[in-house]
Amino acid sequence: MAALISLYHFLLLTLFPTLGRAGTDACKVARCGHKGAPIRFPFRLDFHQPEHCGYPGFTLTCNTNHQTVLQLPSSVNLLVKKIDYKLQTIHLQDPNSCLPKQLPNLNLSNSPFAFTGYGDYLGNFSLFNCPPPERSLGDYYSVPCLSVGGYQVYAIASFGSIFADLVSCVKIGGISSVPYDLLRGFDNQQRLYLNWSEPSCEVCEAQGKMCGFKNDTSRVTVATPCVSIPKTTKGASQKLIHVVVLALGAIFLALAGVALYYAYAAHRKQSEDQKRIDKFLEDYTALKPTRYSFADIKKITNQFQNKLGEGSYGTVFKGKLSSEVFVAVKVLNDSTGNGEEFTNEVGTMARIHHVNVVRLVGFCADGTRRALVYEFLSNDSLEKFIFSENQNSNTLGWEKLQDIALGIAKGIEYLHQGCDRRILHFDIKPHNILLDHNFNPKVADFGLAKLCSKEQSMVSMTAARGTMGYIAPEVFSRNFGNVSHKSDVYSFGMMLLEMVGGRKNTDATVQNTSQAYFPEWVYNRLCEGEELGIKTEEEEHGQIAKRLTVVGLWCIQWYPMGRPSMKTVVQMLEGKGDTLSMPPNPFDSMKPARALNNELPIISEAE
Incomplete structure (x- = not known):
């Protein structure tokens, strides 16, 4: 398409030399309204001046209010307030007096204009919609014309710092490749200043004349000869101009028809790419919580x-x-x-x-x-499915139960290792595991969570937190060690054993008192080489139940250093075959508390 336009311009310059002075006379100065900026080469007023009166990309129009309008790429329409032909600059203004609203769509890469008067640095900015701040935000640029409903929109440079108290702000868009100094003027400046370097008419303008298309098209297309600025259209050959314009239009349409297939294919690809980008931006915006x-x-x-x-x-x-x-x-x-x-x-x-x-x-x-x-997750919590009335019935199926256990482990591993700061949940239990329509698990309820640095191993706590039956021993007593991410591992292990047994780990309703504490009962059976006493229809299901049980027993070791990390737990759950070794007995309460490494620093709770 670019080659097609270039050919059109070549034909334009080839056919117009014969117009001579008549063409110049036809290019009288035009205006939109009596107060509008004078329009002459390289600009031309559409529907009022022939095409040879202006340079490609310099076409202006009049709106219904008799204001001069310049259309830039991406359908950015701005009002022309002044044209300085000697300095080759144009002063533009947004019709709605909100220039920042137009800037996200502004792209000058395919236009003859460039920014001027703002310095050489071009930057990227993000727009955030924020509630009224409690203190001055001097590093941010306020955008009043975008601010509504008591909220305030700020433009933040891509290299700028973001205050922690702006967590309630919502990103609403971005501005790319605009002068850094332009953002400073949002409060008191509503004009955009652009300049052009081609065509270069400084010599002619200095003589009080204007330049135009050359008669000799084998050279540069513009700049000389300098002609007097026309005031009237005396002697203009309008008929010849119309004939030539119509001929050029016919040629252009014929060439466009030949290139239609290629243009359609390119447009289709561009449309698909744009949809992909729009989907990404929609998803990105959706990741930010809304107030x-x-x-x-x-x-x-x-x-x-x-x-x-x-x-x-x-x-x-x-x-x-x-x-x-x-x-x-x-x-x-x-x-x-x-x-x-x-x-x-x-x-x-x-x-x-x-x-x-x-x-x-x-x-x-x-x-x-x-x-x-x-x-919204349509299948409620995991608790609903594992604590059924029939303890020998697994309503989810052993393969799905294994997938759920692995998904939960990956979620907790992400909290421990995947974020910029380690997140300790402190309330892992079946009630806080939600299932979507495909029974994919999602860790929920972070009301008791704490943040800590990934470089430090432990966290101090002023009081125990969590749910009875899932709280790690060290959360109650420091005799077992310091609180760390291993506390979540313990809670996960207790939940894993409940998933296998299909009931609470401590169940007073069990007739056989030796089975009242399920984890210890199942550990003793495994040590003695006995079956788990859990109903499975296939041998493979029995192996899944045993694997989940062994992993759970590793996780509930009383001392944190005896428990695996969640990364290791994921690897254990993803393993194939019967390769897991039995862990030490976590229920031997007669063993003295083993001393941990007391030299590790204890960090304070993150607020």
Whole structure:
């Protein structure tokens, strides 16, 4: 297509030399309204001046308000306020007095214009929509014309730092390759200054004349000869011009027909690429949690009509963002502590993007009313499926149970190693494992989570946290060691044994008292070479049950240093065959507490 346009320009310059002075006379100065900027070469006013009166890419139009308009690539339309032909600059303004709204679409790479008067540095900026800040944000550039509803939009340079207190901000777009100094003028400057270097008419303009197309087309197309700036159209041969223009149009259309197939193929590929980019940007935006008002929450939940469940921290309702997107909204109790669970959940989950971790879609912090908006998972929690009335019946199937165990392990490993800071969950249990429509597991409920550096091994705690039956021994007593990521490994191991046994690890309803504590009972059977006493229909299922049990027993070692990391747990679950060795007996309470490495630094809890 570029070659086609070049050929069109060649024919234009080949046919127009015969016009001579008549062509120049036809190019009288034009305006949009009596106050509009004078329009002459290299510019031309469309529908008023012939095509030879202007240089390609310099066409201007008049809008319905008699204002001069320049259309730049990507359909960016700006008003022309002034044209300085001697300095070869043009002053532009947004029709709606909000230039930043146009800048994300502005691309000068395919236009004859370039930025001028802002310095040489071009930068990239991100636009964030933020609530009113509690302190001055001097490193950010405010964009008032984009700010609505009490919120403030800031432009942040790609190399700039982001304050921690802007966690509630939402990215709404970006601006690429614009002068760094241009962003400083958003508050008090609404004009854009561009210049052009080709055609170069400084010599003619210095003589009070203008340049135009040369008669000798074997040379440069513009710059000389210099002619007087025409005031009228006396003697202009309009008929000849129209004939030539029509002939050129016919030739251009014929060439365009020959290239139609190639143009269509290129457009189709470009369209597919754009769709792929749009999908990426949509997904990227979706990864950032949105802040909702409490009125939004009521609308999303249809006035809290569909209740999914209730716990000590709040009530969960089913909601709908659109006809196809459903969410689960947890409305926190007003009396829930000092908001620590809420800040933990939002601050932690904003960092997390993993297939086996539930996604936080948004949140509400409207006075004392707080809510968390998650993706909706149709199959509820793992607890619903493993604690069935028939303890010998596995409703999920052993292959699926193994896939679920592996998915949970990968999710916890991501929390420990995949983020910029290590995330300790401290409440791993079946109730906090949600299942999607394909029974893929997702770790949920980060109200008790803590952040710590990945370089340090332990975390100090002022009080035990978690759910009885899943809390690691060191969380209760430091005689067993310091609290670390190995505490989550213990909770995972207890849950894994519950998945195998199909019941709580401590079950007072079991008739045989030796089976009341399932982990110890199953460990003794494995040591004695006996079957697990779990109903499996195939030998392969029995091997899965044994593998899950052995991994669980490794994870519940009383001392943290005896437990594997979650990375090792994933490798153990992915292993094939019967290659796992039996762990030491975790229930031998007569052994004295083994001393751990007390030289390791204890880090403070991350707020």
